[in-house]
Amino acid sequence: MDTPDRATTTNNLNPPKFEDSPVFNFLNSLSPIKPVKSVHITQTFSSISFSSPPSVFTSPHVNSNKESRFLRRHNLLDTSKPKVTSEDENQTGSGEQALTDSTHARNNSRELEKNADKGTSIGDASIEPASEQAKFSIELPQTLKYESGSPGYDPILCGDEANTLLSLPSSEAAPDVACSHESSKKNLVEGELHLHGICQTEPKIDGTECDWDNLINNASDMLIFSSPNVSEAFKDLMNKQLDPSGRIMHIVNQVASGSGHENEDHPPKPGLASDTQYTQENIANVALVASNPCEKMDDEHVYVIHRGIRRRCLDFEMASVRRNNSDGNSNASSNATKSDERNTGGDSRRCFLPGIGLHLNALATLKEHRGMKNEKSSSGRQLNIPSSSSSLSQEHHLLLLPASSERDMELPENEVQPVEDCSQSLSLMAGEEFNQNSPKKKRRKVEIAGESESCKRCNCKKSKCLKLYCECFAAGVYCIEPCSCQDCFNKPIHEDTVLQTRKQIESRNPLAFAPKVIRSSDSVSEIADDPNKTPASARHKRGCNCKKSSCLKKYCECYQGGVGCSISCRCEGCKNAFGRKDGSAGIDAEAEEETEAPEKGEVEKALQKTEIQNIEENQNSALQATPLRLSRPLLPLPFSSKGKPPRSFIATISGSALIASQKLGKPNILRPQVKLEKPHQTVADDEMMDIIQGDSSPIACIKTSSPNGKRISSPNCELGSSPTRRGGRKLILHSIPSFPSLTHHH
DNA sequence: GAGTTTGAAACT
DNA sequence: CAGTTTCAAACTC
Numbered sequence: 186m187d188t189p190d191r192a193t194t195t196n197n198l199n200p201p202k203f204e205d206s207p208v209f210n211f212l213n214s215l216s217p218i219k220p221v222k223s224v225h226i227t228q229t230f231s232s233i234s235f236s237s238p239p240s241v242f243t244s245p246h247v248n249s250n251k252e253s254r255f256l257r258r259h260n261l262l263d264t265s266k267p268k269v270t271s272e273d274e275n276q277t278g279s280g281e282q283a284l285t286d287s288t289h290a291r292n293n294s295r296e297l298e299k300n301a302d303k304g305t306s307i308g309d310a311s312i313e314p315a316s317e318q319a320k321f322s323i324e325l326p327q328t329l330k331y332e333s334g335s336p337g338y339d340p341i342l343c344g345d346e347a348n349t350l351l352s353l354p355s356s357e358a359a360p361d362v363a364c365s366h367e368s369s370k371k372n373l374v375e376g377e378l379h380l381h382g383i384c385q386t387e388p389k390i391d392g393t394e395c396d397w398d399n400l401i402n403n404a405s406d407m408l409i410f411s412s413p414n415v416s417e418a419f420k421d422l423m424n425k426q427l428d429p430s431g432r433i434m435h436i437v438n439q440v441a442s443g444s445g446h447e448n449e450d451h452p453p454k455p456g457l458a459s460d461t462q463y464t465q466e467n468i469a470n471v472a473l474v475a476s477n478p479c480e481k482m483d484d485e486h487v488y489v490i491h492r493g494i495r496r497r498c499l500d501f502e503m504a505s506v507r508r509n510n511s512d513g514n515s516n517a518s519s520n521a522t523k524s525d526e527r528n529t530g531g532d533s534r535r536c537f538l539p540g541i542g543l544h545l546n547a548l549a550t551l552k553e554h555r556g557m558k559n560e561k562s563s564s565g566r567q568l569n570i571p572s573s574s575s576s577l578s579q580e581h582h583l584l585l586l587p588a589s590s591e592r593d594m595e596l597p598e599n600e601v602q603p604v605e606d607c608s609q610s611l612s613l614m615a616g617e618e619f620n621q622n623s624p625k626k627k628r629r630k631v632e633i634a635g636e637s638e639s640c641k642r643c644n645c646k647k648s649k650c651l652k653l654y655c656e657c658f659a660a661g662v663y664c665i666e667p668c669s670c671q672d673c674f675n676k677p678i679h680e681d682t683v684l685q686t687r688k689q690i691e692s693r694n695p696l697a698f699a700p701k702v703i704r705s706s707d708s709v710s711e712i713a714d715d716p717n718k719t720p721a722s723a724r725h726k727r728g729c730n731c732k733k734s735s736c737l738k739k740y741c742e743c744y745q746g747g748v749g750c751s752i753s754c755r756c757e758g759c760k761n762a763f764g765r766k767d768g769s770a771g772i773d774a775e776a777e778e779e780t781e782a783p784e785k786g787e788v789e790k791a792l793q794k795t796e797i798q799n800i801e802e803n804q805n806s807a808l809q810a811t812p813l814r815l816s817r818p819l820l821p822l823p824f825s826s827k828g829k830p831p832r833s834f835i836a837t838i839s840g841s842a843l844i845a846s847q848k849l850g851k852p853n854i855l856r857p858q859v860k861l862e863k864p865h866q867t868v869a870d871d872e873m874m875d876i877i878q879g880d881s882s883p884i885a886c887i888k889t890s891s892p893n894g895k896r897i898s899s900p901n902c903e904l905g906s907s908p909t910r911r912g913g914r915k916l917i918l919h920s921i922p923s924f925p926s927l928t929h930h931h
Numbered sequence: 932g933a934g935t936t937t938g939a940a941a942c943t
Numbered sequence: 944c945a946g947t948t949t950c951a952a953a954c955t956c
Binding site for chain 1: 937
Binding site: 745 | 949950951952953954
């Protein structure tokens with residue numbers, strides 16, 4: 186699996202065998218990943234093979250990488266800057282090194298790089314493959330893991346990726362692309378047509394060996410996502426053109442010739458031009474598409490996901506990783522800066538957030554977004570569509586998607602993170618692109634456009650956006666233009682500072698960045714059973730401390746999070762419409778009980794919201810039931826409907842949380858709650874821990890007790906051993922309410 | 932848009 | 944751990 190000889194592989198032109206499938210043959214003979222049985226190319230990776238991936242790889246880095254790569258490519262497409270190549274390269278390197286924790290992997294990748302450099306005259310091109318190779322070995326496990334968790338997931342991703350790439354131009358131009366399935370599909374179609382339409386100059390292309398190598402390498406790179414083996418196979422195919430008539434090759438060739446006109450005229454040169462890469466990308470994309478026709482179905486998702494991903498993101502851990510990676514590199518800082526700048530720019534391509542609960546914001550946003558939907562029947566339509574059905578599925582997708590970025594390899598938390606992306610994507614669709622320029626009425630904006638926008642715009646003045654006061658920071662995202670903050674340090678440029686601060690905060694409270702509201706699986710079923718029933722199992726982790734708001738305003742975190750108050754709450758005069766501290770249901774009966782005139786109105790409102798939410802959730806559940814989108818169960822947003830779940834409310838897995846869990850060696854992270862917790866509460870906490878631990882990995886079973894003696898450890902410890910479903914999936918289910926089927930998905 | 936209220940976060 | 948201060952969102956006007 187770790188065969189470092191990438192260069193050889195790349196250049197290796199062993200005659201492909203035409204037996205069953207060139208891919209397999211190739212793999213068997215050439216693939217450095219031999220150890221890994223890639224029989225089932227894309228989706229069939231058996232998790233078993235990688236049952237015990239390094240803890241470092243716990244998180245689905247593959248996807249991250251994928252996305253990051255895509256992002257990069259986007260960049261290329263958008264701005265064909267020559268230097269991009271170098272950046273790309275750098276990033277790739279950093280990505281590899283992100284895995285630094287795994288010495289094994291790191292060494293391999295480095296070796297590979299060296300080899301690649303030496304082995305080929307095409308500096309850049311060769312490097313890519315090398316890193317790829319490294320990724321292969323490293324990432325495979327994760328891939329498997331994911332797939333195991335959700336069969337069919339991979340294909341979708343691939344399709345998404347491919348689609349995204351193909352339609353990038355259009356997507357870029359049209360902010361609302363994500364919203365419309367049709368448009369996305371159209372784009373895809375167009376893309377294919379375009380490819381087909383492009384003159385067929387296979388011979389010419391073929392002639393340029395160097396170019397082909399590059400192309401192949403890149404293609405493989407892309408392919409890697411779905412399956413490293415596949416990529417290899419593709420490479421082989423390309424090299425030999427085994428199947429000239431084959432659709433894939435056909436397309437590839439066309440693409441290569443079409444998008445790379447220059448290549449035809451001008452022989453490829455060692456330094457890959459952006460054009461070339463573009464071509465390569467297309468090829469890769471095309472290849473993916475061809476290989477996974479079914480993926481087209483998810484075109485719409487692709488947009489959302491990728492777009493969302495492109496949003497800014499806080500890669501706290503990433504940053505550190507990157508730094509580490511670039512330790513040896515004198516350019517480390519410069520690289521980081523570059524990437525940072527990129528992120529900072531409107532076109533931040535790295536949008537996955539490694540950790541933290543950005544998604545929470547997103548969720549909240551989504552929630553309100555939905556509310557908007559109800560309010561705006563037509564105008565908001567585009568947004569609405571995604572938000573209700575597509576978006577949901579998309580969200581789920583996102584959930585499935587691993588954090589993307591070269592740097593996030595370390596972060597295990599992905600499960601939830603995607604949500605954020607989703608929200609982000611939504612935001613992109615909905616409002617971000619529309620009115621990010623006008624930061625006034627921040628709140629309004631947030632509610633309107635931002636509803637879909639996962640990223641909040643903060644307004645910090647003194648905290649420098651480095652404290653939990655800052656919603657952005659708390660959510661794990663960098664501040665962006667729309668923010669009205671002053672002296673903001675929560676920017677990529679200051680990632681070091683951000684990281685440090687974050688760590689500091691985490692040291693104080695390991696779960697500081699963890700979701701504040703935790704939903705247990707019970708909540709899901711509850712909702713399903715009775716729409717009007719507030720998920721009792723969903724509770725604010727620490728409980729609120731409201732004194733004057735009666736838990737009827739967003740001041741109350743419970744209310745804001747759309748959950749009822751629990752025993753953990755120290756609120757006074759609780760009238761939380763989602764459920765009162767005393768345990769009363771909160772909704773109907775409660776509303777009537779609450780007779781105080783002024784308050785009653787609010788309660789009713791809240792109730793209405795709740796009802797809407799419940800209904801929507803039900804609907805969502807139904808929608809989710811649709812297996813189409815994801816083989817994997819769709820994960821409904823806890824607050825998908827109303828009352829946007831603020832900040833990091835929804836149970837999510839954040840890098841910090843993970844870290845916290847890792848730190849758990851120490852007593853308890855959870856803040857001691859004065860009051861006894863209800864059973865469900867306990868469950869929630871447990872789940873939380875499960876989530877954290879499960880996803881985080883290595884520290885599978887940490888048993889700790891809170892000061893109160895409360896058990897925090899996750900019941901799941903044993904589950905961790907489960908080869909097929911790692912914490913990832915399970916966690917998702919628990920953390921985010923899902924449709925019924927999820928539970929039985931096993 | 933400015934000012935107030937509120938409660939979480941941070942600090943002591 | 945409790946009390947106080949700081950802070951920024953939520954809210955009101």
